[in-house]
Amino acid sequence: MGAELLEVPFFQNVSEKNLLSLITNLSEQQISGGKTLWRYGDRIDKVWIVKNGLIKVTRPSFNHQPLLLQICGKGDVVYLSGVLAESSYSCEARTIVPSCLWAVPFSVFRKVFERSDSSSNKVIKELTKQLDFSYRLGLLHTHDSEERVLDILQELKSRLGKVLKITHEEIASVSGLSRETVSRIISELARKGKVEVSRGVIYLPGILLLFCPLAM
Numbered sequence: 331m332g333a334e335l336l337e338v339p340f341f342q343n344v345s346e347k348n349l350l351s352l353i354t355n356l357s358e359q360q361i362s363g364g365k366t367l368w369r370y371g372d373r374i375d376k377v378w379i380v381k382n383g384l385i386k387v388t389r390p391s392f393n394h395q396p397l398l399l400q401i402c403g404k405g406d407v408v409y410l411s412g413v414l415a416e417s418s419y420s421c422e423a424r425t426i427v428p429s430c431l432w433a434v435p436f437s438v439f440r441k442v443f444e445r446s447d448s449s450s451n452k453v454i455k456e457l458t459k460q461l462d463f464s465y466r467l468g469l470l471h472t473h474d475s476e477e478r479v480l481d482i483l484q485e486l487k488s489r490l491g492k493v494l495k496i497t498h499e500e501i502a503s504v505s506g507l508s509r510e511t512v513s514r515i516i517s518e519l520a521r522k523g524k525v526e527v528s529r530g531v532i533y534l535p536g537i538l539l540l541f542c543p544l545a546m
Contacts (some may be wrong), residue, residue: 335432338379338405340357348442355438358430363500367408367423367431374419377439378408383429384486386504389421397504401426401485414440477516478505483525487534494532 335341335352344352358381361367367378367385369503378385380402387400387409399421402408408423413436486494498516500511516532519525526533 334381338357340379340405340407351438351442352434353436357433358517359433361425361429363425363427364503365425367425368419369422370418370419371449374413374416374436376435377410377413377431378423379432379434380404380406380408381430381432383431384424384426385429385431386426387421388422398504401504406540415524424503427496475507475511476518478507479512480519480524482532483532492534494534495530496532497530 382404385402385408389397389399400409482501499509499513502512520527
């Protein structure tokens with residue numbers, strides 16, 4: 331378990347004492363796709379780290395449509411900014427695909443990363459990365475449907491590679507579009523040669539966009 335944790339950049343260079351504290355209190359959970367990790371208003375009592383898979387974090391908007399805040403992949407600490415600032419969640423987190431997650435009690439996590447300046451710096455860097463990504467996600471809502479799907483596919487490509495084993499419904503849940511709209515756009519992208527689709531697998535050859543806010 332310790333070797334696996336050290337493969338995650340966020341936990342690299344953690345002292346042996348702190349690493350042992352994490353491992354002792356850490357649990358591993360396999361969760362199928364489309365399952366809720368927490369709901370709006372739930373008390374924050376643990377920190378989730380993605381071993382593999384994809385997690386989306388959303389917040390209700392004024393028109394009651396979920397606003398996408400984050401897409402978390404391998405090695406990410408899910409919704410770190412809120413975990414450190416809030417006592418209860420102001421958002422919801424769900425798995426996009428079957429995922430394996432590590433869960434650490436919040437009290438243990440906080441003690442580990444308050445013990446040294448280097449650990450605190452890791453938290454600051456991770457927060458900066460997540461806040462920057464959340465800002466860029468906000469730009470999606472100014473795009474038309476095709477651009478939005480392209481941007482989401484580009485982000486998923488950076489997380490999972492060129493071959494995406496993901497359904498149109500799962501893409502719809504991330505993009506905020508209907509499954510029918512996503513299916514139509516994917517078919518059009520395939521017709522244009524920008525993606526290839528075969529038996530539920532989407533293959534992304536090369537770069538989808540010359541300019542993609544989520545790939546900057």
